[in-house]
Structures are given as structure tokens and as C-alpha cells.
Amino acid sequence: MDPVDFISLAGKLAATANADDAAYRTAVSRAYYEAFHLAALVLAELGFSAPRTANVHVFVQRHLNGSRQLPACTAASLLSDLHAARNRADYQLGHDTVGTQAVAKWSVEMAHQIRAALLECSQSPIREQVRTGISAYVQRITGARQPR
DSSP states (O other): OOTHHHHHHHHHHHHOTTOOHHHHHHHHHHHHHHHHHHHHHHHHHTTOOOOSSTTHHHHHHHHHHHTOOHHHHHHHHHHHHHHHHHHHHHHOTTOTTTTSHHHHHHHHHHHHHHHHHHHHHTSTTHHHHHHHHHHHHHHHHHSOOOOO
């Protein structure tokens, strides 16, 4: 499955006037997962495989941020914000503002901004700078060397 399919669904749900709480919450969740999966793919393409654990969401954010490169740090920061919104949408059913069209639209916009930042990370010369930065980050936190 292509993660971009998630943002297509999120966009349709967010654009629906007078949709119910569940539709808008689903838009928030799908927008996050599109961005998250794209970020994990970028990391994998750079040689950093995300773990298959509950910590994967933090792993992706920290590795992008650890690169110390502006587009990757931007993607990490926005991904963190969108992750928090996704958690509210999925787990805080009493949180009444998250199930609104405004939050759904904001989430879709955040996912688009994350995608743009990740695209920048995938292009030369930033790509190598991000890879080098993440390698240095991994070495700082673990003492282990990563692929170059």
C-alpha cells in the first residue's frame, strides 16, 4: 500500500462539511499515518530501519531531529505535533475539539508540510547531510556506527 493513499482519504474526510466526529478524527489519524510512513521510508532509504515496537513513532521523530538538518528537524517537529493530535483523536474520545473540521484540515495541511520537508531530505546534497547527521546522532546515543 502507498502511504499517500492515507492522505487522499484524510483530505476527503476533512473536506466533508458537517461530517461527524468520527470522520474528522479519522482524517486526523490517517493524515498522521501518511506522514509517519513516509518518514519511516525516508529513514529506511538512508539506511536506518525503524524498530517494530511501540517506540517506532518516537524513533522516527528523534532520528530525523538528530540529523540537525533543518528540513529533517522541521519534519520531526511537525510529525510530533501531528502525532499528539492523532493520539487525542484516537484515544481521548472526550476531547471535543479534535473531532472538528478545523482540526481535520489542519492535520491534512501538516501532513503535506511534512511530506514537503521529507522530499527535501531525499534530495542532494541534503540527503547526505541528513544521513551523516543521523549517523552521528546514533553514534552519540549508542556508541555504534551506522552505514555511510
